[in-house]
Amino acid sequence: MDSTADSTALLTDHYELTMLQAALKAGTAERRAVFELFPRRLAGGRRYGVVAGVGRALDALEAFRFESEQLAILEDVVDGRTLEWLAGYRFTGDMWGYAEGETFFPQSPLLVVEASFAEAVVLETVLLSIYNHDSAIATAASRMTLAAGERPCIEMGSRRTHEAAAIAAARAAYVAGFTATSNLAARARFGVPTTGTSAHAFTLLHDSEEQAFQAQVASLGKGTTLLVDTYDIAEAVAKAVEIAGPELGAVRIDSGDLGLLAHDVRRQLDDLGATGTKIIVTSDLDEYAIAGLAAAPVDGYGVGTQLVTGSGHPTAGFVYKLVAREGASGDLEPVAKKSASKTSIGGRKYALRRRNRKDVADAEVIGIGTAPQGDNNDRPLLPQLVKGGEVVGREPLDAARDRHQASVAELPVIAHSLLKGDPAIPTLFQ
Amino acid sequence: MDSTADSTALLTDHYELTMLQAALKAGTAERRAVFELFPRRLAGGRRYGVVAGVGRALDALEAFRFESEQLAILEDVVDGRTLEWLAGYRFTGDMWGYAEGETFFPQSPLLVVEASFAEAVVLETVLLSIYNHDSAIATAASRMTLAAGERPCIEMGSRRTHEAAAIAAARAAYVAGFTATSNLAARARFGVPTTGTSAHAFTLLHDSEEQAFQAQVASLGKGTTLLVDTYDIAEAVAKAVEIAGPELGAVRIDSGDLGLLAHDVRRQLDDLGATGTKIIVTSDLDEYAIAGLAAAPVDGYGVGTQLVTGSGHPTAGFVYKLVAREGASGDLEPVAKKSASKTSIGGRKYALRRRNRKDVADAEVIGIGTAPQGDNNDRPLLPQLVKGGEVVGREPLDAARDRHQASVAELPVIAHSLLKGDPAIPTLFQ
Incomplete structure (x- = not known):
């Protein structure tokens, strides 16, 4: 992770340096400081958000090193003293954060950085960058998998x-309940299962649909999925079953009124x-389209554009703010922007998910x-992720996937509302 | 570019393999085939689109190699014969495409791939992936730089x-007229100029704004840009000039009613x-906000979220369709999907920008x-980018930036409408 090619150190804004x-x-x-990464609100009147990118952020932290290649680029950006400091950069502080797959709400302190x-x-x-992108996707994905119920969603x-x-x-969609992706690099890098059907180009390449x-x-066996909407759907379905027999795995419909067509094709x-x-x-x-197809005889959803663009909200809108820093006394003192809009709440936060007696x-x-210690049913939300610069919060992707499912299941039913x-x-401030 | 780590070969959907x-x-x-990459329409009722990502696509093409690392991942995806074919993969065909920075319209054949x-x-x-992302950003960026007129936009x-x-x-924003970015990796990778101001955290770190x-x-000299909206703007401006004198480079306002505040601060x-x-x-x-500030005494715009999310349209909606393939006769024959929506026009396209006598x-x-050869004022739009597998269309980023400016300038004034x-x-089909 510390090779020059993989360094994440330049994924940085000029002004930070x-x-x-x-x-x-x-x-x-x-000076010792506490930064917090949090959402001011939930985008688009949504009922909850889903944290994703935690594992990727920890990887990026470990790869945040200024080697000679990066330092050469910065020679015209900062002075010699700063270059020297960057050359020795190693994060030695602590981080606590919402675990990957956890749900979140306005002002949830998703990551607390002390250094x-x-x-x-x-x-x-x-x-x-990592939290805003991945959480935007996971939040949209979670709404889709909730709407799909038991039916699989494929990215x-x-x-x-x-x-x-x-x-x-x-990766984020998988955390939020998608069963597979078409992306082979996600298979390679993160072990996400991949799957695929066929494209219109394949049908058009041949002399006939048959x-x-x-x-x-x-080549792919009778269990394959045949794409049936290149020419006439009813004719294609007839040919498909003629060729593969009743063992045909699936057919895919990629255009038209999907609800009506699904009924026709099922019959x-x-x-x-x-x-x-x-x-x-x-x-x-x-x-919304997935929910609208709930009564149609559909067995699985392939989701593209709206998944990767966060279904109208391609960024989660998280900010990273200084909330406390060492004062003259040597103690941490809360700080906050005060002018006009975009104010923040100073001081380092704790966070708990309060639950009733039915969990x-x-x-x-x-x-x-x-955080107060009581006999109530509170669930602490900020496990330690980094301790003295060492990553301690890494976990398998399936753990995040399981957590997402449990965290959504714990929410009141209104969470299902689109x-x-x-x-x-x-969100209660105590 | 052909090292395993940099391979782009797995940036691929499972079903293609x-x-x-x-x-x-x-x-x-x-079979010989022609694929075309094109937009069905312009997103959001926009007046034009801007092609970006061409240079990145050519880089990705050169790095599209299946080495042992990629092939190992694919062992459970495809059979041995396919793995063997992939191991020897090298694109040997031709590509023609709209040059980077060029404007485009519905159905413009942005890239023609023959292989x-x-x-x-x-x-x-x-x-x-590359064309859809980069062109979405460049299209939004172009509208912003047009709205900003002579004033610089910073990404x-x-x-x-x-x-x-x-x-x-x-990179795409730079092509479309932005003057600089905050992103240091863009400076390193593509030579985009970087710049920066200061954040609220820097003010809050210190014992006082002063x-x-x-x-x-x-540290940064009197020409620096001071952020004046952490506490009280008028007090901050007074302090800023007291400290830096009239040589102060700039002040930045990051919240509130920017138009009103700009007038107050200017005065x-x-x-x-x-x-x-x-x-x-x-x-x-x-x-829209940039256009709304045209009458305010503002000297530059820093644009964030709306630039990187394509200002409401984070993807350009391009598709990649088989339009012709070798038939039984050995000749290329046009092909097209016919069922329901999402039909396409078969046959390999040419494209010209027709201009009147005033250019x-x-x-x-x-x-x-x-394309017909005539004495009219048509400008051909499909220079060759790849010839027999060799990239022949690479150019410096500034050439794309100049082309964007010229191409937008050539459009009728309605192009400026937001x-x-x-x-x-x-778009005329001939």
Whole structure:
């Protein structure tokens, strides 16, 4: 992780390093500081958000090193003293954060970073980039998997987003309950299961749809998924069952009125004896379209554009703010911006998920200082992720996936509503 | 570019490789084919789009190699014959495309790929990812720089998007007229100029705003940009000029009613004799907010979230479709999907920008086959980018930036309209 090629150190805004330079000269760079990464609100009247990117952020932290290649780029950006400081950069502080897959609410302190100002300020951009992107995708994905219920959702959006964002999107969608992705790099990098069907190009390549279906079944077996909407759907379904028999795995419909077509195709498949053949639908699906197909005989959803663009909210809107720093006395003192809009709450936070006696979430409880110890049913939300610079919070991706499921299940039923409204539980400041 | 770590070969959807497997077995994989990458429409009633990502796509093509690391991942995805074919993969075909920075319209054939089906089909995802992302950003950026007129726009959105997408976004914004970015990796990778101001955290770190300003000016000089909205703006402006004198480079306002505040701050700066001190505004700006500030005494715009998310349209919606393939006769035959929605036009396209006698663009002229040679003022739009597998269309980023400016300048004035409406010029099929 510490090779030059993999360094994450330049995933940083120019001003973080010039601020560092000024603070080094002023003698304030080494003051102890607490930064917090949090959402001011939930985007789009959603009922909850889902944290994703934690594992990627920990990887990025370990790879945040200024080697000769990075330092050469910065020669015209900062002075010699700052370059020297950066050359020795190693994060030695502590971080606590919401575990990956956890749900969150307005003001939830998703990540608490305690270190010197200098060590913490330079991480702002890379931490926000990862958390903002991955959580936006996971939040949209979670609404989709909730709407889909027991039916599987497959992530197919790579082509609609930046090629590296696509890998992270596939990972975030998996955390939030998607069963698979089309993205092979996500399989390689994160072990996300991959799957695929066929494209119109494959049908068009062949002299007839029949030849295309024969070619696909001959190579991929009868369990394959045939794309049936290149020419006439009813004719294609008939050919598909003729060629593969009732063992045909599935058909995919990628255009038209998916609900109506699914009913027609299901009837036709059943009439042909292909009662076990599944129907997969794709074509600009989002959580609303998925919910709208709940009564249609659909067996799985392939989701592309709307998944990788966060279904209208491509960024989670998290900010990274200094909330406390060492004062003249040597103690940590709360600080906050005061002018106009975009104010923040000074002081280092704790966070608890308060639950009623039936283990249903009641409130997001946030306070300054140390969390109260009581006999209530509060669930602490800030496990330690980094201790003295060492990553201690790494976990398998399936743990995040399980946590997502449990955390959503714990929310009141209003969390299932796709209508715009208040968060599923209130945020209480104590 | 051919090292394993940098391979782009897995930025690919699972089904492209299973289609390849089926086509290899059927003996159809080597049929010559033409794929085209194009938009069905312009997103959001915009007047034009801007192509970006061409240079990145050419880099990705050169790095599209299946080495042992990639092949190991694919062992459970495709059969041995396909693995063997992939191991020897090298694109040997031709590509023609709209040059980077060029404007485009509905159905513009942005990239024409001619190769065997097998060679061309596997490039679908990575080409679409790059073009869809970068062009979405460049299109939004172009509207912003048009709205800003002579005033500079600075890209500051890295923290709101995936960390690698941020680098590409900075590059695309630069193509579309932004003067600089905050992203240091974009400086390193693509030579985009970087710049920066200061954050609220820097002010809050210090015991007073005065100390923070003194620290910044002492280290970064009087030409620096001081952030004046942490506490009280009028007090901050007074302190800023007291500390830096009338040589103060600029002040930044990041919250509140930017138009009103800019007037107040300008008056105050002028009264203090700091008539040369500039005012930079930031805070969720988009092209509409920029246009709304045209009459305010603002000297530059820092744009973040709305730039990197394409100002409401984070993906350009391009598709990659097979439009012709070798038939039984050995000739290329046009092919097209016919069922329901999402139909396409078969046959390989040419494209011309038709201009009137005053060199103002009149129409996007698209046809099948070879472009007509006439004495009219048509500008051909499809230079060759790849010839027999060799990249021949690489150019410096500034060439794309110059082309963007020239191409927008050539459009009729309606192109400047931010209102939703028809494309600035019609697409004519000949």
